[in-house]
Amino acid sequence: MNYAPPRTLSPSRPDESAGREPWWSVPGSAFALACASAGVGSLLIAVAFTISRQGQWGGVVFWIGFAYIVVPIFVMLCSAGLRRGDRIGLLLLLGLSLFFIKVLNDPVHFSHYDELIHWRTANDILLTGALFNPNPILSVSPQYPGLEILTTAIVNLTGLSIFASGLIVLTLSRVLLILGLFVFFSRLGASERVAGLGVAVYAGSPGFVFFDSQFAYESLAIPLALVALSLVAALRQGRPRPVLALTAALVLAALVVTHHSTSYALLGIFGLWTASSLVLRRPPEETRVLAVNTASFGLMIVGWMLVAAPETMTYLWPIVSSRTQELLNVLTGQSVFRPAFQTYTGEIAPMPERFVAMGAALIVTVAIGIGAWRVYREWRYSAAVGALTLLALALPANFVLRFVSTLSEVANRFANVAYIGVGLVVALALVWLLARPRYVGRPVPLVVAVLVVLTAGGVQMGWGPTFRVMPGEYRVSADAHSVERQGLSAARWAHERLGPDNRITADRINRLLLGSYGRQDAVTKTDDGDLLSPIFFATSLDTAERFLIAQGEIDYVLVDRRLNQELPVVGVYFEEGELNSFNHRIPIGLANLNKFGRTPQVSRIYDGGDISIYDVRRIALR
Amino acid sequence: MTSAESPSVDPRLIAVGPALAAGALVLRAIGVPAAAALPAVALTVLVPGYLLTLALVRRHSLTSEERAMFVIGLGFAATILLGLAIHLSPFALTAWSWALALAAVWVAGILALRPAATELALPTLAYVPAANLAMAGGGALLFLAAFVVAREGFHAQPRPGFTELWLLPSVERGVPVVEIGVRAAEGQTMSYEVQVTGAEGQVMRMSLPPLDHGEIWTRTLPLASLPTGDLIVDLLIEGGVYRRVTLSGDENEVDNVVTPGEAPGLE
Numbered sequence: 001m002n003y004a005p006p007r008t009l010s011p012s013r014p015d016e017s018a019g020r021e022p023w024w025s026v027p028g029s030a031f032a033l034a035c036a037s038a039g040v041g042s043l044l045i046a047v048a049f050t051i052s053r054q055g056q057w058g059g060v061v062f063w064i065g066f067a068y069i070v071v072p073i074f075v076m077l078c079s080a081g082l083r084r085g086d087r088i089g090l091l092l093l094l095g096l097s098l099f100f101i102k103v104l105n106d107p108v109h110f111s112h113y114d115e116l117i118h119w120r121t122a123n124d125i126l127l128t129g130a131l132f133n134p135n136p137i138l139s140v141s142p143q144y145p146g147l148e149i150l151t152t153a154i155v156n157l158t159g160l161s162i163f164a165s166g167l168i169v170l171t172l173s174r175v176l177l178i179l180g181l182f183v184f185f186s187r188l189g190a191s192e193r194v195a196g197l198g199v200a201v202y203a204g205s206p207g208f209v210f211f212d213s214q215f216a217y218e219s220l221a222i223p224l225a226l227v228a229l230s231l232v233a234a235l236r237q238g239r240p241r242p243v244l245a246l247t248a249a250l251v252l253a254a255l256v257v258t259h260h261s262t263s264y265a266l267l268g269i270f271g272l273w274t275a276s277s278l279v280l281r282r283p284p285e286e287t288r289v290l291a292v293n294t295a296s297f298g299l300m301i302v303g304w305m306l307v308a309a310p311e312t313m314t315y316l317w318p319i320v321s322s323r324t325q326e327l328l329n330v331l332t333g334q335s336v337f338r339p340a341f342q343t344y345t346g347e348i349a350p351m352p353e354r355f356v357a358m359g360a361a362l363i364v365t366v367a368i369g370i371g372a373w374r375v376y377r378e379w380r381y382s383a384a385v386g387a388l389t390l391l392a393l394a395l396p397a398n399f400v401l402r403f404v405s406t407l408s409e410v411a412n413r414f415a416n417v418a419y420i421g422v423g424l425v426v427a428l429a430l431v432w433l434l435a436r437p438r439y440v441g442r443p444v445p446l447v448v449a450v451l452v453v454l455t456a457g458g459v460q461m462g463w464g465p466t467f468r469v470m471p472g473e474y475r476v477s478a479d480a481h482s483v484e485r486q487g488l489s490a491a492r493w494a495h496e497r498l499g500p501d502n503r504i505t506a507d508r509i510n511r512l513l514l515g516s517y518g519r520q521d522a523v524t525k526t527d528d529g530d531l532l533s534p535i536f537f538a539t540s541l542d543t544a545e546r547f548l549i550a551q552g553e554i555d556y557v558l559v560d561r562r563l564n565q566e567l568p569v570v571g572v573y574f575e576e577g578e579l580n581s582f583n584h585r586i587p588i589g590l591a592n593l594n595k596f597g598r599t600p601q602v603s604r605i606y607d608g609g610d611i612s613i614y615d616v617r618r619i620a621l622r
Numbered sequence: 623m624t625s626a627e628s629p630s631v632d633p634r635l636i637a638v639g640p641a642l643a644a645g646a647l648v649l650r651a652i653g654v655p656a657a658a659a660l661p662a663v664a665l666t667v668l669v670p671g672y673l674l675t676l677a678l679v680r681r682h683s684l685t686s687e688e689r690a691m692f693v694i695g696l697g698f699a700a701t702i703l704l705g706l707a708i709h710l711s712p713f714a715l716t717a718w719s720w721a722l723a724l725a726a727v728w729v730a731g732i733l734a735l736r737p738a739a740t741e742l743a744l745p746t747l748a749y750v751p752a753a754n755l756a757m758a759g760g761g762a763l764l765f766l767a768a769f770v771v772a773r774e775g776f777h778a779q780p781r782p783g784f785t786e787l788w789l790l791p792s793v794e795r796g797v798p799v800v801e802i803g804v805r806a807a808e809g810q811t812m813s814y815e816v817q818v819t820g821a822e823g824q825v826m827r828m829s830l831p832p833l834d835h836g837e838i839w840t841r842t843l844p845l846a847s848l849p850t851g852d853l854i855v856d857l858l859i860e861g862g863v864y865r866r867v868t869l870s871g872d873e874n875e876v877d878n879v880v881t882p883g884e885a886p887g888l889e
Contacts, residue, residue, distance in 0.1 A: 026751065026754070027748040027749060027750050027751075027754075028748075028750035028751065028754035028755065028758065029751075029754050031754070031758060032753075032754035032755070032756075032757035032758040032761070033757065034761075035757065035758040035761030035762065036757045036758070036760055036761040036764070037761070038761060038765075039760065039761035039762065039763070039764025039765050039767075039768070040761075040764055042764060042765050042768035043764050043765075043767055043768040043771065045768065046767075046768035046769070046771040046772040046775065047771060049772055049775055050771060050772065050774070050775025050778070053775050053776065053778070053779035054775075054778075054779070054780065055780070083748075085686075085748060088687050100765065100768070100769075103769070103772075104768060104769065104772040105772075107769060107772040107773045107776050108773060108776050108777075125715060128714075129714025129715045129716055130709055130714060130715065131705070131706070131709045131715070132709075145705075146698075146702045149701065149702050149705035149706070149715075150666065150667075150698060150701055150702060150705075152705075152715060153662075153666045153701060153705060153715075153720050154659070154662050154663065154666055156715065156716055156717040156720050157643075157646040157647070157650065157658065157661075157662035157665065157666065157717055157720055157721060158646060158649075158650055158655045158656075158658035158659050158662045159650040159653070159655035159658060160655040160656070160658070160659060164655075164659075168659065168663060172663075172667060172694055172698075173698075175690075175694060176691060176694045176695050176698070179687055179690055179691035179694070180691055180695065182687060183685075183687055183688050183691050186685075220698070223695065223698075224695065224698065224699065227691060227692070227695035227696075227699075230688070230691065234682070241681070241682070243677055243678060243681050243682075244678065244681070244682065247674060247677075247678060247692075247696060250674070250696065250699050250700065250703065251695060251696065251699045253699070253703060254698065254699035254700075254702040254703055255699075257702055257703070257706065258702065471776075471779075484781065485781055485784070485807065486782075486784050489784075489786065489805075489807060490786075493786060493788070493805075497788065497790060497803075498790075597868070600870065600871075601870045601871075602870060603789075603867075603868055603869045603870045604789075604866070604867050604868045605788055605789055605790055605867060605869075606786065606787075606788045606867065607786070607787045607788070607857075607865040607866055607867050608784055608785075608786040608787075608865075609782075609784040609785070609786075609865070610784070618870060
């Protein structure tokens with residue numbers, strides 16, 4: 001684009017590899033070797049998952065496969081002499097290979113909680129030919145249909161399943177994420193090597209391997225946000241550019257339609273950027289462009305909320321207020337910190353994994369410090385880099401939030417955005433390290449080790465210990481580990497035999513299956529917001545429980561007796577706020593679950609072994 | 623570039639969008655969705671993205687990775703907004719509406735932009751030694767093998783078998799009936815018996831034909847043929863109760879049948 005080339009963000013001294021001609025300077029050599037190695041790594045990971053599905057421990061094989069993917073790529077990315085095409089090829093390979101781990105984990109259908117929510121939204125669009133159909137599992141999902149519009153367009157034009165079409169969209173989104181990061185860092189003036197290492201550091205964000213590889217709106221929204229950032233980075237400089245401004249508006253509008261939280265996060269980044277521009281006294285034209293962009297994006301967000309997404313605040317506000325309250329409780333001593341590296345079932349991550357996760361947090365904190373110092377020394381007048389540095393500096397506080405039970409998920413989501421800043425700032429620190437062999441001896445192995453710990457630690461922080469990553473036998477309330485044939489079959493039976501849209505309540509996972517594959521109006525709360533979980537925890541269906549059933553207009557209750565097997569892995573059996581939420585000490589009693597079969601006027605209309613469905617319409621009348 | 627200077631548009635270029643749309647629809651219609659994916663992805667992502675990137679390139683110099691990013695990113699953005707536009711139009715979001723809309727976007731975009739042949743040239747690729755291509759190809763095959771192993775591993779995962787038994791009241795041609803159904807999912811052929819028990823004792827007992835994995839058996843009985851009061855239906859294996867469903871006494875009165883999907887109003 002026609003603006004003065006920015007000052008290059010690169011070390012002030014040449015690094016030790018400059019001037020040499022490594023063997024991978026031959027076109028395609030680096031990519032070919034890394035591709036072969038990543039292929040071996042992926043195969044090992046597939047074998048590890050298969051071993052794990054057979055009930056054996058595949059964790060070691062998984063991490064060996066992981067190393068086969070990342071180590072050769074990180075080694076070559078450290079080189080300053082790498083050809084530009086090869087560097088971008090390596091970054092795409094890194095991004096796609098790590099995305100492929102999620103595909104290997106779920107090679108047949110979507111099975112994660114958020115994925116089934118969006119599957120329902122997409123399926124409704126296909127069935128009705130229209131957007132904004134109500135989704136009983138997450139009412140706000142249909143109001144941000146960007147991902148589903150793209151997916152259903154491909155389903156419509158091909159006849160492929162939502163799963164296959166979703167994978168196509170997610171693969172392209174991952175390509176966009178990598179290119180977006182590289183282009184954005186380059187637009188800010190980063191050298192090829194800094195930009196490349198910045199992308200590699202971003203691969204260590206908690207959501208990179210699993211969460212942002214899901215069929216969920218954030219997986220598309222973050223790449224779109226990066227395209228928008230790249231466009232604004234170009235837009236702010238020089239004379240007015242109407243085509244560029246219109247293009248940026250188009251991307252921002254699509255982002256607003258795709259995901260609420262990412263839009264707000266991007267608005268925050270734009271706000272920081274504008275504020276930095278004011279503080280640093282950048283040219284008025286630049287500050288004006290940034291301010292206009294921020295204001296117009298804010299208006300788009302508000303406009304969409306008012307016109308098409310009125311549920312947004314109803315959905316987000318309770319989350320914000322309850323998380324804030326819990327944080328206050330922890331800070332004032334009314335509540336305790338969640339034990340680190342321990343699941344809600346009491347399982348503790350193995351020692352090496354704890355070291356890796358803590359090491360990643362420590363390394364990234366130190367590296368942010370070094371990188372921030374480099375920014376101060378060499379790039380303190382760039383408003384964009386300043387804003388990204390501030391964003392990166394917020395990350396260490398984010399690590400603390402992980403020790404508050406319900407805030408760990410929020411912490412992960414924030415980290416996925418904060419890592420845009422962390423990527424650039426830590427890359428500056430790494431390149432500074434690479435240029436100083438006399439301080440650290442052999443800088444390349446050190447930098448590679450740092451990157452490996454960051455990416456492995458990102459998996460740990462984002463998805464939990466390896467035993468939660470590996471597929472395997474049924475676990476209670478454990479998202480993908482709980483999605484299996486009995487639950488799927490019961491959901492499909494409900495659709496085929498009961499018809500769609502019956503009011504039905506169940507545990508967290510079966511509600512998800514009933515709401516998606518079963519197309520039922522699956523609820524865990526009454527329309528007034530009262531939790532329905534007391535009807536499961538009670539020892540008998542007395543007046544209060546019958547009143548809840550009546551108030552919730554419940555037709556059927558699905559009971560999964562396997563809930564009695566163990567504590568809920570995610571901390572709740574039914575819904576956040578239930579009795580002993582995130583603090584269950586003993587599994588829910590079998591007698592509590594079986595009481596429906598002993599209650600007069602309740603018919604057990606379905607028995608699938610562990611799962612039963614009861615018709616409770618008669619007792620709701622009372 | 624003004625229209626006076628614009629080159630005439632090659633009709634074959636105009637036909638690209640409609641040809642992609644037609645190709646996707648035909649391949650879908652003849653039942654090869656995987657083959658339809660290529661024109662469909664080109665149409666939904668690359669067509670609008672390519673046109674918008676072309677408009678950008680005319681005014682700003684872009685690197686190859688920026689072009690690639692904009693083709694995908696702007697393609698995503700434009701298709702999302704096009705989906706909203708179709709939703710707001712009188713048309714539904716169907717294969718035909720998408721095909722027509724995206725083909726129209728292409729035709730309109732090409733006529734508006736009138737790209738010259740030089741603008742359409744693909745970037746030249748650097749020479750890559752055959753050994754490197756072979757190694758990268760081998761890597762790609764390993765990715766494919768990994769996917770096959772993961773799928774096979776998924777299907778080979780040991781899972782407990784189960785059988786579903788159900789008992790559903792309904793009304794058929796004005797006559798209240800109950801449907802008893804069994805679906806076997808035990809991973810092997812199973813032999814069952816069904817036993818119906820009323821308040822007075824056993825009403826009927828019947829042997830089912832052997833059911834393979836996934837096979838369903840159903841029997842519909844007029845409610846009038848069954849005793850009033852609570853009804854229990856057991857699925858038996860070798861004489862032992864394996865599954866049990868029940869119908870409460872109230873439900874089992876002929877005038878009081880509540881069929882699925884017809885919940886009584888709250889009093």
